[in-house]
Amino acid sequence: MNKITTLVGLSLAIFFLIGLATTLTRSMMISFFDVLPVYILMGIAIIMMVYEAFFDKK
Numbered sequence: 534m535n536k537i538t539t540l541v542g543l544s545l546a547i548f549f550l551i552g553l554a555t556t557l558t559r560s561m562m563i564s565f566f567d568v569l570p571v572y573i574l575m576g577i578a579i580i581m582m583v584y585e586a587f588f589d590k591k
Contacts, residue, residue, distance in 0.1 A: 539586050546582060550575045 554575045557568045 543582060543586050547579050550579060 554568070554571050557563055557571060558565065
């Protein structure tokens, strides 16, 4: 049960972060290179969430 709730919460957070980053590219005034740091930070945040949820068991 703990793994299922972790997986559901993690997937909701990842979908939110990806949706937040992709809405920035919908504007015609913002280019891909303006949004690139946001994609990098979202990727780092997602990797850190997955690592903390599943691999960091001290």
